[in-house]
Amino acid sequence: MMGEAEKVDKFLELAMDAATSAGRLLREGIDKIAWIKHKGEINLVTEMDIKSEKLIKEKIQEAYPDHQILAEESDIPHAGARFRWIIDPLDGTTNYAHGFPVFCVSVALEIEGTVELGTVYDPMRDELFTGRRGGGAMLNGERISVSDISDLNNALLATGFPYDLRESEANNVDNWNAMLVRAQAIRRAGSAALDLCYTAMGRFDGFWELKLFPWDVAAGALIVREAGGKVTHLGGETFNIYSREVVATNGNIHSDMIEILAKGKRP
Numbered sequence: 001m002m003g004e005a006e007k008v009d010k011f012l013e014l015a016m017d018a019a020t021s022a023g024r025l026l027r028e029g030i031d032k033i034a035w036i037k038h039k040g041e042i043n044l045v046t047e048m049d050i051k052s053e054k055l056i057k058e059k060i061q062e063a064y065p066d067h068q069i070l071a072e073e074s075d076i077p078h079a080g081a082r083f084r085w086i087i088d089p090l091d092g093t094t095n096y097a098h099g100f101p102v103f104c105v106s107v108a109l110e111i112e113g114t115v116e117l118g119t120v121y122d123p124m125r126d127e128l129f130t131g132r133r134g135g136g137a138m139l140n141g142e143r144i145s146v147s148d149i150s151d152l153n154n155a156l157l158a159t160g161f162p163y164d165l166r167e168s169e170a171n172n173v174d175n176w177n178a179m180l181v182r183a184q185a186i187r188r189a190g191s192a193a194l195d196l197c198y199t200a201m202g203r204f205d206g207f208w209e210l211k212l213f214p215w216d217v218a219a220g221a222l223i224v225r226e227a228g229g230k231v232t233h234l235g236g237e238t239f240n241i242y243s244r245e246v247v248a249t250n251g252n253i254h255s256d257m258i259e260i261l262a263k264g265k266r267p
Contacts, residue, residue, distance in 0.1 A: 023123030052089035118219025196220025
């Protein structure tokens with residue numbers, strides 16, 4: 001009989017296969033998008049979001065038909081499932097729709113309420129980030145760890161802005177302005193999952209964002225923690241993938257970032 005560790009290994013293999021297969025599909029289709037629709041004033045969905053999600057869901061359902069799936073373009077399933085796959089089939093849709101090659105596929109598995117594994121695949125750089133709870137974080141099979149920067153003045157940070165930034169005062173602009181004069185620099189690349197993975201392997205020293213969804217952060221937040229980083233809410237509270245905000249850092253600059261972000265508007 002297969003043990004629990006072996007089962008998680010099989011789940012991770014499936015997540016990696018699904019993410020890389022969907023990523024290759026996206027890479028091949030980046031210049032061939034047939035249609036783009038608006039889900040909101042500036043929130044997009046493309047045919048490739050749908051195709052990528054369909055591919056991932058079919059792989060999971062073929063292997064584990066009794067598992068639940070929470071995906072960006074699908075209805076949210078009921079709470080309480082033992083196994084729930086959390087999928088972002090195309091994180092960075094706006095980038096993708098414009099041909100800007102910064103996007104990824106994110107697949108995580110939550111077992112009895114705890115995210116046990118996650119993988120994020122960047123098809124344009126062929127970079128596969130993986131994390132397993134208690135098992136460390138990897139980039140293309142090599143262990144990764146967060147940076148050792150300890151002074152916020154020397155830190156390269158990342159963030160993003162919510163789709164309702166034109167309507168809501170809790171739009172992260174105040175945080176951006178406050179952090180801009182404290183950090184070495186800030187980048188806004190357009191993919192929360194990649195921002196988290198870049199924090200996990202030291203390209204960024206910290207990341208924060210508001211109004212995110214579970215599929216944006218489930219895999220990436222786990223990868224940061226497994227790389228030795230720290231993940232909380234903007235006020236320093238215990239992180240939960242369903243609470244829609246995140247601060248992820250190398251740990252050294254976390255308290256300084258929290259002090260600044262605590263003064264900003266929150267949803």
